[in-house]
Amino acid sequence: MNTVTTTDAALTEFVAATAAKYGMPGVAVGIWVDGREIHANHGVTSTENPVPITEHTLFAIGSTSKTFTTTALLRLVDEGKVDLDAPVRTYVPELKLADEQHAAAITVKQLLNHTAGLEWNIINNTGEGDDGLAAFVATLSELPLIGAPGERPSYSQAGFNLLGRVIENVTGEPFEKVVAETVFAPIGLRESFYFRDDVMTRRFAAGHERQADGELEVSRSWKGSRANNPGGGLGSTVSDLLRWGRFHLGDGRGEQGGTVLSAELLDRMKQPTVALRASTLADAFGLCWMLRDVDGVRTVGHDGSGFGQFANFQLVPERNFAVVVLSNASPDGIPANQAIIRWALEHYLGVVDADPEPVLFDADRAPELFGVYDIDAMTMTCYAEGTQLYLECKVKPEIRAAAPDAEIPQDHPPFPFGLLPGDGDEYVITAGSFTGQRGFFSRDSEGTITGIDLAGRLFTRIS
Structure with missing residues (x-):
C-alpha cells in the first residue's frame, strides 16, 4: 500500500x-x-x-444524521432494552403498514440495514411538536412496500424515522x-x-x-x-x-x-x-x-x-x-x-478511487431498458438520443402541487449513462452532477425488467 x-x-x-x-x-x-x-x-x-x-x-x-440515530439505538441494545432481531412491533406496537404480515415481520436490524422492504419515504409534515414523529409513524400505512422483509436492500428514509420512534417508545423521551x-x-x-x-x-x-x-x-x-x-x-x-x-x-x-x-x-x-x-x-x-x-x-x-x-x-x-x-x-x-x-x-x-468504464452503445440491447420508473416522489424515464442513453429524474407534479410553499429542489438535467461489462444490467452515469453513480436494472423470474436502482433506491417500472 x-x-x-x-x-x-x-x-x-x-x-x-x-x-x-x-x-x-x-x-x-x-x-x-x-x-x-x-x-x-x-x-x-x-x-x-x-x-x-x-x-x-x-x-x-x-442522511449522515442516520449514524447518530444508530449509535443512540445501539446504546439501548448495549443496555439490553432493544434486541436487533426482535420485530419492530415489540417496541412500536402501534405500527401499521399496507400489509399486516409485513408490519408484524420486520425487525429492528432490517430497518438499520435497509432490508425492511419499505419504500423510500412519505413526504408529509406532521409538525414541530414532541408528537411529530409519532404522528408520522401513524401515517406509514400509506407507504408503498417494495418486497418482503429481508428480501433485498433498498434505502429507506422512512425506515430510519421509524427507528427514531423505537427510541422514543423505549426511553419515554423525545428522540x-x-x-x-x-x-x-x-x-x-x-x-x-x-x-x-x-x-x-x-x-x-x-x-x-x-x-x-x-x-x-x-x-x-x-x-x-x-x-x-x-x-x-x-x-x-x-x-x-x-x-x-x-x-x-x-x-x-x-x-x-x-x-x-x-x-x-x-x-x-x-x-x-x-x-x-x-x-x-x-x-x-x-x-x-x-x-x-x-x-x-x-x-x-x-x-x-x-x-x-x-x-x-x-x-x-x-x-x-x-x-x-x-x-x-x-x-x-x-x-x-x-x-x-x-x-x-x-x-x-495513496488510495485511488476510479470510476469504471462503460461499454459501447448496443442498439439491440438498449430498447428493453426504455420506459418510466417510479418511487413515491419521483419518476425516472430511460431513453436514448442517437447512441447515448439517458436517465431523466423528475419530482412528480402532484408532489410540487401539494406543497406549493415548500422548497422542493429543482430537477436535474437528464443524466447520460452507459452499461457496464458483464450481464449488461449494470450501469454508470457518465456526466453531470451524478457522474460516477452506479446502479442496475432489476428483472423478474422470467427475465423482464421490472425496476432500476439509483443511489440505493428501487424505482419500479410503471410503463
Missing part, C-alpha cells in the same frame, strides 16, 4: 480550486490523519449574507433529547443540533439552488420537518464531525473516558450485513454504515444531502483516517465533495 505525504497548503489550494470549478459558495473540509486534525475552509455561508466559512460553521448534514444526552454529551459534541432555534443563534451555512439562468439562489428551507430528524435532521460542523469520526475509529469511550458504546457493537456497525449490487453508495450495508472497498482498502461512511447542502463523511479504519466535506450548493455539491474526498484519499493515503 502506498504512503503519501502532502502539505496542508496543497489541500487548501485544491479545495479552493474545486469550489471555483463547481461554483460552491462555501466548502468546509476536515481530515484526521497521523494523529492530527487538518482544516481547509473556503468561501461564505450565504451569497445574501456572506459570512466566512470556518470549521465551526453549522451545515445541514442530511432529540435521548441523542443529546446519550451521544452528544458523553462524546463531547457541542456543535450538533436538531432544532432551528439552536442553529439560528450560531454561524450556519445556507443552501443554494442553481437556477435555469445559472445563478445561485439561497434556499429558504434549511431542513425538513421534525419527523425527519432521525433520518436526516441534524445540523453539525466539521469540527464536531471529525470528533464523531474519531469516536467511531476508537474503542467506544467518550470524552471523559467512560464507555458510550461497547467496542463489540462499535465494530459490529462496520461489518457487512447485506451486499449491494453495482451501487456507488456502497458494496454493502453494515448497521447503517455504508461499506466500500476502494483500491484494496475498506472505507466506512455515510453521506447526506438536502435543500442545497451536502455532507460527505468517510472513515478508513485500518489507517485511522477520517475525512469530512461540507458544501452548500445544488446540484454540484455532489461532484465537488466527491472530488475532494478522492483527492484526500489519494494524497494522504
Whole structure:
C-alpha cells in the first residue's frame, strides 16, 4: 500500500480550486490523519449574507444524521432494552403498514440495514411538536412496500424515522433529547443540533439552488420537518464531525473516558450485513454504515444531502483516517465533495478511487431498458438520443402541487449513462452532477425488467 505525504497548503489550494470549478459558495473540509486534525475552509455561508466559512460553521448534514440515530439505538441494545432481531412491533406496537404480515415481520436490524422492504419515504409534515414523529409513524400505512422483509436492500428514509420512534417508545423521551444526552454529551459534541432555534443563534451555512439562468439562489428551507430528524435532521460542523469520526475509529469511550458504546457493537456497525449490487453508495450495508472497498482498502461512511447542502463523511479504519466535506450548493455539491474526498484519499493515503468504464452503445440491447420508473416522489424515464442513453429524474407534479410553499429542489438535467461489462444490467452515469453513480436494472423470474436502482433506491417500472 502506498504512503503519501502532502502539505496542508496543497489541500487548501485544491479545495479552493474545486469550489471555483463547481461554483460552491462555501466548502468546509476536515481530515484526521497521523494523529492530527487538518482544516481547509473556503468561501461564505450565504451569497445574501456572506459570512466566512470556518470549521465551526453549522451545515445541514442530511442522511449522515442516520449514524447518530444508530449509535443512540445501539446504546439501548448495549443496555439490553432493544434486541436487533426482535420485530419492530415489540417496541412500536402501534405500527401499521399496507400489509399486516409485513408490519408484524420486520425487525429492528432490517430497518438499520435497509432490508425492511419499505419504500423510500412519505413526504408529509406532521409538525414541530414532541408528537411529530409519532404522528408520522401513524401515517406509514400509506407507504408503498417494495418486497418482503429481508428480501433485498433498498434505502429507506422512512425506515430510519421509524427507528427514531423505537427510541422514543423505549426511553419515554423525545428522540432529540435521548441523542443529546446519550451521544452528544458523553462524546463531547457541542456543535450538533436538531432544532432551528439552536442553529439560528450560531454561524450556519445556507443552501443554494442553481437556477435555469445559472445563478445561485439561497434556499429558504434549511431542513425538513421534525419527523425527519432521525433520518436526516441534524445540523453539525466539521469540527464536531471529525470528533464523531474519531469516536467511531476508537474503542467506544467518550470524552471523559467512560464507555458510550461497547467496542463489540462499535465494530459490529462496520461489518457487512447485506451486499449491494453495482451501487456507488456502497458494496454493502453494515448497521447503517455504508461499506466500500476502494483500491484494496475498506472505507466506512455515510453521506447526506438536502435543500442545497451536502455532507460527505468517510472513515478508513485500518489507517485511522477520517475525512469530512461540507458544501452548500445544488446540484454540484455532489461532484465537488466527491472530488475532494478522492483527492484526500489519494494524497494522504495513496488510495485511488476510479470510476469504471462503460461499454459501447448496443442498439439491440438498449430498447428493453426504455420506459418510466417510479418511487413515491419521483419518476425516472430511460431513453436514448442517437447512441447515448439517458436517465431523466423528475419530482412528480402532484408532489410540487401539494406543497406549493415548500422548497422542493429543482430537477436535474437528464443524466447520460452507459452499461457496464458483464450481464449488461449494470450501469454508470457518465456526466453531470451524478457522474460516477452506479446502479442496475432489476428483472423478474422470467427475465423482464421490472425496476432500476439509483443511489440505493428501487424505482419500479410503471410503463
